[in-house]
Amino acid sequence: MRDDVKEVLFSEEKIKEKVCELGKIITKDYVGKDLIVIGVLKGANIFLSDLIRNIDIPVTVDFIDVSSYGASTESSGVVKINKDLDFSIENKNILIIEDIIDTGLTLKYLLKNLKSRKPKSMKICTLLDKPERRKVDIKVDYIGFKIPDEFIVGYGIDYAEKYRNLPFVGSLKEEVYS
Ligand code: PRP
Ligand code: MN
Numbered sequence: 001m002r003d004d005v006k007e008v009l010f011s012e013e014k015i016k017e018k019v020c021e022l023g024k025i026i027t028k029d030y031v032g033k034d035l036i037v038i039g040v041l042k043g044a045n046i047f048l049s050d051l052i053r054n055i056d057i058p059v060t061v062d063f064i065d066v067s068s069y070g071a072s073t074e075s076s077g078v079v080k081i082n083k084d085l086d087f088s089i090e091n092k093n094i095l096i097i098e099d100i101i102d103t104g105l106t107l108k109y110l111l112k113n114l115k116s117r118k119p120k121s122m123k124i125c126t127l128l129d130k131p132e133r134r135k136v137d138i139k140v141d142y143i144g145f146k147i148p149d150e151f152i153v154g155y156g157i158d159y160a161e162k163y164r165n166l167p168f169v170g171s172l173k174e175e176v177y178s
């Protein structure tokens with residue numbers, strides 16, 4: 001699996017530092033408030049698991065599983081809910097957790113969908129942001145790292161459902177995906 005990696009972009013250590021930093025900021029911003037943390041499956045699973053252990057206030061954890069129809073390497077904007085939230089978010093503060101924001105189409109759909117359920121507040125936290133690829137404008141509240149338009153995997157992020165279990169974020173060798 002590691003033979004397919006071209007370059008390590010963010011090491012385990014570097015990710016850990018950033019996750020700790022984000023956790024502290026989120027703790028400060030939500031202290032004294034209720035908070036539902038919502039992971040977008042499957043990619044956000046690993047980031048969420050590490051992040052919530054760095055948030056030092058009570059949180060409720062929920063997951064939503066969405067997938068986009070169409071080409072597998074790029075989202076089409078047509079999103080299907082495979083697993084919905086377990087809890088009501090009405091009048092709750094919610095924080096949506098993503099591993100990566102690329103075109104922004106997945107989140108655009110999610111924001112619209114979740115907003116209709118009338119949360120008290122809604123914010124977004126992503127580990128990685130690829131602003132160059134954005135097709136729709138999205139305000140992201142917490143960003144770990146901004147990255148250039150490169151094919152990346154690891155720390156939850158897959159290519160064809162593989163590489164999610166790499167402990168770092170790395171780029172893939174071209175021959176693997178071409
Ligand atoms: C990936 C990633 C984000 C989304 C970002 O998920 O985890 O959720 O794509 O792309 P976008 O900004 O262009 O919409 P994917 O749909 O591949 O599902 P996965 O999390 O199960 O891998
Ligand atoms: Mn995802």
Ligand code: MG
Pocket residue numbers: 043158
């Ligand atoms: Mg994917």
